[in-house]
Amino acid sequence: MTAFARRAERIQPSAIREFLALAGDPAITSFAGGYPDATLFPIDELHKIYDDLLTPGSAGALQYTASEGLPELRAQVAARLTADGMPCTADDVLITQGGQQGLDLTAKLFIDAGDVIVTERPTFLGALIAFNPCEPDYRSVPIDEEGMDMEALESVLRTTDRVKLIYTVPDYQNPTGQTMSLARRRRLVELAEEFDVVILEDTPYRELRYEGERLPTIKSLDRTGRVVHLGSFSKILAPGLRLGWALAPADVREKLSLLKLAADTQNGTLNMRAAAAYLTSFDIEAHIASMLPTYRHKRDLMLSMLEEHFPEGTSWTRAQGGLFTWVTFPKRLDIAAVQRDLLIPRAGVIVVPGAPFFAVEPESNHARMSFSGVPDDRIVSGVSAMGALLREALRA
Amino acid sequence: MTAFARRAERIQPSAIREFLALAGDPAITSFAGGYPDATLFPIDELHKIYDDLLTPGSAGALQYTASEGLPELRAQVAARLTADGMPCTADDVLITQGGQQGLDLTAKLFIDAGDVIVTERPTFLGALIAFNPCEPDYRSVPIDEEGMDMEALESVLRTTDRVKLIYTVPDYQNPTGQTMSLARRRRLVELAEEFDVVILEDTPYRELRYEGERLPTIKSLDRTGRVVHLGSFSKILAPGLRLGWALAPADVREKLSLLKLAADTQNGTLNMRAAAAYLTSFDIEAHIASMLPTYRHKRDLMLSMLEEHFPEGTSWTRAQGGLFTWVTFPKRLDIAAVQRDLLIPRAGVIVVPGAPFFAVEPESNHARMSFSGVPDDRIVSGVSAMGALLREALRA
Numbered sequence: 001m002t003a004f005a006r007r008a009e010r011i012q013p014s015a016i017r018e019f020l021a022l023a024g025d026p027a028i029t030s031f032a033g034g035y036p037d038a039t040l041f042p043i044d045e046l047h048k049i050y051d052d053l054l055t056p057g058s059a060g061a062l063q064y065t066a067s068e069g070l071p072e073l074r075a076q077v078a079a080r081l082t083a084d085g086m087p088c089t090a091d092d093v094l095i096t097q098g099g100q101q102g103l104d105l106t107a108k109l110f111i112d113a114g115d116v117i118v119t120e121r122p123t124f125l126g127a128l129i130a131f132n133p134c135e136p137d138y139r140s141v142p143i144d145e146e147g148m149d150m151e152a153l154e155s156v157l158r159t160t161d162r163v164k165l166i167y168t169v170p171d172y173q174n175p176t177g178q179t180m181s182l183a184r185r186r187r188l189v190e191l192a193e194e195f196d197v198v199i200l201e202d203t204p205y206r207e208l209r210y211e212g213e214r215l216p217t218i219k220s221l222d223r224t225g226r227v228v229h230l231g232s233f234s235k236i237l238a239p240g241l242r243l244g245w246a247l248a249p250a251d252v253r254e255k256l257s258l259l260k261l262a263a264d265t266q267n268g269t270l271n272m273r274a275a276a277a278y279l280t281s282f283d284i285e286a287h288i289a290s291m292l293p294t295y296r297h298k299r300d301l302m303l304s305m306l307e308e309h310f311p312e313g314t315s316w317t318r319a320q321g322g323l324f325t326w327v328t329f330p331k332r333l334d335i336a337a338v339q340r341d342l343l344i345p346r347a348g349v350i351v352v353p354g355a356p357f358f359a360v361e362p363e364s365n366h367a368r369m370s371f372s373g374v375p376d377d378r379i380v381s382g383v384s385a386m387g388a389l390l391r392e393a394l395r396a
Numbered sequence: 397m398t399a400f401a402r403r404a405e406r407i408q409p410s411a412i413r414e415f416l417a418l419a420g421d422p423a424i425t426s427f428a429g430g431y432p433d434a435t436l437f438p439i440d441e442l443h444k445i446y447d448d449l450l451t452p453g454s455a456g457a458l459q460y461t462a463s464e465g466l467p468e469l470r471a472q473v474a475a476r477l478t479a480d481g482m483p484c485t486a487d488d489v490l491i492t493q494g495g496q497q498g499l500d501l502t503a504k505l506f507i508d509a510g511d512v513i514v515t516e517r518p519t520f521l522g523a524l525i526a527f528n529p530c531e532p533d534y535r536s537v538p539i540d541e542e543g544m545d546m547e548a549l550e551s552v553l554r555t556t557d558r559v560k561l562i563y564t565v566p567d568y569q570n571p572t573g574q575t576m577s578l579a580r581r582r583r584l585v586e587l588a589e590e591f592d593v594v595i596l597e598d599t600p601y602r603e604l605r606y607e608g609e610r611l612p613t614i615k616s617l618d619r620t621g622r623v624v625h626l627g628s629f630s631k632i633l634a635p636g637l638r639l640g641w642a643l644a645p646a647d648v649r650e651k652l653s654l655l656k657l658a659a660d661t662q663n664g665t666l667n668m669r670a671a672a673a674y675l676t677s678f679d680i681e682a683h684i685a686s687m688l689p690t691y692r693h694k695r696d697l698m699l700s701m702l703e704e705h706f707p708e709g710t711s712w713t714r715a716q717g718g719l720f721t722w723v724t725f726p727k728r729l730d731i732a733a734v735q736r737d738l739l740i741p742r743a744g745v746i747v748v749p750g751a752p753f754f755a756v757e758p759e760s761n762h763a764r765m766s767f768s769g770v771p772d773d774r775i776v777s778g779v780s781a782m783g784a785l786l787r788e789a790l791r792a
Contacts, residue, residue: 003560004651005508005530011654038455046458047450054443059434062442062634097493097660104659108529112401129658133504134401164399238458240665255400258407262525263500264493268664269636 006113010132014125014356022350029382032350034174034323035373037298040291041238042282049277053270061270067261069095069245070272076279077231077245085220086229092247094256095267099204099232099244103130105259106165106200106228109252111136116163118156118197120148122326122357122366124174127167127202138359139163143173145317147180150187157195165198170218172205175357175368176326177319182215189221197226204232204244205322207288210296212320225249228256233275235323236288241271295372299325301379302371309387311394316369323372326354330394334364338393347385402509406528410521410752418746425778428746430570430719431769433694436687437634438678445673449666457666463657465491465641466668472675473627473641481616482625488643490652491663495600495628495640499526501655502561502596502624505648507532511560514552514593516544518722518753518762520570523563523598534755535559539569541713543576546583553591561594566614568601571753571764572722573715578611585617593622600628600640601718603684606692608716621645624652629671631719632684637667691768695721697775698767705783707790712765719768722750726790730760734789743781 023030053061068074074090081088096102103126111117113135119127121140128138139160141152148168157163166188170180180188192199201218219229232244246256260266278284302325306316313330329335336353343349354366371379419426449457464470470486477484492498499522507513509531515523517536524534535556537548544564553559562584566576576584588595597614615625628640642652656662674680698721702712709726725731732749739745750762767775 005504005506005511007508008505008651011505011651011658013650013654033460035460038459041455041458043450043452043455043458047447050446050450051443054439054446056439059437059439062437062439062636063434064429064431064630064635100658101660108401109404109407110401112403115401126661129654133655133658164401234460239460240458242660242662242664254409255404255407258409258525259529262407262496262529263659264497264638265522266638268638268667271664271667 007133007135010135014129022344027348029349029374029378031369031371031374031382032352033373034370036235036239036323037291037294037373040294042278042287045278045282046238046274049274049281053273053277061273063269065266065269065272067266068257069093069267070269070276073272073276073279076276081229081247085216086247088247092250092253094246094248094253094260095272096230096244096246096260097264097267098234098239098242099202099230100126100130101260101263102228102230102244102246103127103200103202105246105256105263106230107131107134107136108259109255110164110198114162116160117359118153118163118166119359120168120173121359122175122354123167123359124169124202125356128359140359140361143176143178145178147173147178147184148188150184150191153188154191157191157197163195163197165200166192167200167202168218169202169205171203171215172208172319172322172324174205174322175324175352175354177317177322177324179212179215179320185215185218185221188218189227192226193224199227200230201227202230204235206231207236208292208295208323209321210292210299219247228252236284237275237278241275243267243271243275298371298374298376298379301376302369302383305380305383309384311387311391313394314390323370325369325371327351327367327369329365329367329390331365333390333393335367336364338390342389342393343386347382347389349382349386403529403531406531410525418740423744425743425745425770425774427765427767427770427778428748429769430766432631432635432719433687433690433769436690438674438683441674441678442634442670445670445677449669449673457669459665461662461665461668463662464653465489465663466665466672469668469672469675472672477625477627477643481612482643484643488646488649490642490644490649490656491668492626492640492642492656493660493663494630494635494638495598495626496522496526497656497659498624498626498640498642499523499596499598501642501652501659503527503530503532504655505651506560506594510558512556512558513755514549514559514562515755516564516569517755518571518750519563519755520565520598521752524752524755533558536755536757539572539574541574543569543574543580544584546580546587549584550587553587553593559591559593561596562588563596563598564614565598565601567599567611568604568715568718568720570601570718571720571748571750573713573718573720575608575611575716581611581614581617584614585619585623588622589620595623596626597623598626600631602627603632604688604691604719605717606688606695615643624648632680633671633674637671639663639667639671694767694770694772694775697772698765698779701776701779705780707783707787709790710786719766721765721767723763723765725761725763725786727761729786729789731763732760734786738785738789739782743778743785745778745782
């Protein structure tokens with residue numbers, strides 16, 4: 001067979017795939033997936049909607065439609081974004097195949113091989129996977145409880161050629177759960193202006209807020225049209241519908257739409273109609289509000305279990321929303337090895353070892369732990385079993 | 397705003413977009429869309445399926461699933477491909493977001509900027525749109541009633557560096573409706589072996605066969621694992637579900653899966669479950685067979701109307717299947733101009749002017765006309781009105 005393209009070197013199976021395959025095993029307690037809690041999906045409402053959509057005379061729900069997305073759904077998304085401080089119309093919105101496609105399309109639009117993307121340190125692994133086929137170079141900037149470190153970012157921007165994109169998950173970041181403060185959001189926009197780079201703001205967890213203020217999006221602070229804002233229905237409605245959106249300045253949105261047409265013609269018509277019908281017939285804000293106590297409770301349970309069972313020298317983040325906590329172990333502990341040798345065989349517990357979340361210079365003493373899709377009793381038994389095995393590993 | 401990537405130059409709005417926008421106007425008779433006939437969708441069956449899928453306890457239908465696609469659906473597709481002369485298992489199959497995504501992923505895997513893709517002349521416009529972001533060079537090879545001209549192909553392969561991919565729609569090609577003969581399929585495989593290139597075989601229309609023998613796929617003739625075979629549920633079930641597949645050698649399928657994960661995580665879970673349930677509970681072969689008389693009738697009606705009304709010096713293809721006929725007008729007639737000046741304002745008729753279907757050296761005296769989604773009375777009135785206006789244009 002003829003040779004692959006050069007970019008194929010950047011398309012490698014992730015080390016976490018084997019762990020994620022285990023996640024389907026009912027004997028395994030998985031803190032690995034970034035899955036929402038399926039028991040919270042509005043399945044009765046969606047049942048009614050699909051029942052109404054698939055009737056004789058409504059065959060259009062199964063036909064092709066516009067590549068930018070169903071006009072009604074674009075308008076509804078625009079109305080929600082407007083309410084969230086980003087005044088826009090349907091024309092400004094592109095419907096994407098989940099949030100992930102927004103990452104793929106944005107990278108394609110801005111990144112030539114060798115261009116630099118700045119990410120948080122650590123950052124969302126799926127974004128790196130989406131960006132890699134465009135063959136970027138990366139720089140990474142530490143993230144703390146106020147988000148991306150702006151002094152470190154400024155230093156990178158000042159010393160690095162060809163920076164095209166700054167990628168951030170400002171709300172309840174994946175994998176750390178951290179949230180960028182308002183001051184840093186403002187500073188980020190200033191720096192992007194000063195150094196003429198694009199900000200890619202990814203907000204899949206934004207509406208899963210358990211405490212703290214709702215902060216303005218980075219897009220809402222943008223005065224020069226340099227923010228591409230991504231969002232998703234995956235965590236507020238259901239991921240299996242594969243519906244997300246991109247909000248971008250007109251010239252960018254137009255190019256993203258053409259890339260969407262090239263990539264997969266359009267999103268599924270039936271699912272877009274279903275989402276539009278859901279937004280028309282039901283109160284999604286009430287639905288989101290109804291999910292928050294469950295997630296807040298799971299977060300609190302996990303944090304208290306970590307406090308109770310994890311060994312000294314281990315620390316973790318306290319996410320104000322979203323699905324994740326990020327655990328940092330003593331430097332000498334390689335969590336991937338501990339998982340392979342102890343956690344899986346002796347406790348049937350999996351987490352996501354943190355190394356693949358680093359765009360450069362991976363560190364092996366972190367793990368991402370998700371509380372969102374795990375039953376309470378499994379959170380208790382899984383974290384306590386982990387604690388004992390971690391102590392054992394640290395004594396070795 | 398910072399500069400776009402170099403590939404953005406290759407991402408331009410198509411000249412046909414404005415015409416396609418008109419296609420939604422009920423006053424317009426559109427031969428432009430490549431839409432299947434929505435009245436043939438199995439809407440009652442799908443209604444029952446979604447009704448069964450969306451019940452309490454089946455929230456998994458709305459959750460994430462494997463990026464390669466639902467295992468059950470992959471196995472069912474593999475069984476159908478096996479029955480079509482391509483022995484394979486679920487592992488060999490990737491579920492894609494319609495056939496279009498297979499084009500995008502395959503180009504990403506094989507094409508570096510400046511690599512050459514050989515296409516038929518004319519070729520599927522959507523494939524060019526999918527390939528363009530990878531910045532290929534193109535060569536094109538004439539197509540006639542036996543498909544791609546193999547002598548011309550050999551000449552291109554012999555004289556061109558960096559040919560990586562030969563793209564073909566062997567069955568009822570888009571836009572010409574032509575079918576590649578068995579002898580040429582065999583020769584194509586030989587040439588691909590001799591010159592060590594990959595064949596991308598795209599078969600969205602394969603099962604819409606109105607006359608002639610069912611020919612073996614190119615993939616079924618492949619002995620050296622150099623064919624990527626794409627298919628789609630869009631024309632045999634419904635395009636609004638966005639479900640297609642890629643069948644490829646193991647190392648290629650693995651890389652395509654990783655690119656799929658990067659591009660959009662996965663197809664919609666609910667729609668994949670629905671397709672799997674359809675294949676389990678209903679007889680898709682019988683469904684396809686039930687659609688053929690309608691399409692055959694529409695094709696025959698269009699061909700007889702063309703015969704009756706189109707002016708001398710005009711010719712067209714006789715497709716043995718699929719959705720299209722390709723009309724060639726006298727060289728001096730620019731059909732895009734005629735459409736703009738006469739067909740739209742005076743008859744409310746649109747076709748797809750043929751120029752964008754040429755990868756290189758576009759010709760302006762062709763049009764693609766689809767009969768598939770047009771009511772009979774519109775075929776009669778539209779073609780006869782076109783005939784009169786074409787005569788007028790040719791007299792001018």
